[in-house]
Amino acid sequence: MKFSKQFSLYQSEATQFLNGLKSANPQLEQGQRDGRALLWDKAPIDLDTQRRTAEARVDQQPYVYQNKN
Template sequence: MKFSKQFSLYESEATNFIQSLKGANPKLEQSQRDGRALLWDKAPIDLDQQKRNLESRVAQQPYVYQTKG
């Protein structure tokens, strides 16, 4: 679907704001990538290590504050 020239030149306020923000702070995109890597990008899961961790868990009693005596 093709729009006329009138619509192809339009830029929203949000687009203008983001472009001006990136122009004022050129390191913004890299800092966003670093933050994403810190919080979301994780190392691959080692299945053998995960299996050993699950097998070595100690079962917890149903009510942890009750003494056995």
């Protein structure tokens, strides 16, 4: 969305910094993708494993710090 030709060439200081960082370190973006894949992109869980996990779950008591004595 362009407002006018006057602002079409404007880049903020943050954008300039990031563009400079990426041009100085070209493998940075691939490293970010690898890190994301390592931490967030998980393999799908099959239905049998999901069912067994749900069956093995133990209900937590409403107030965990109170003894049942």
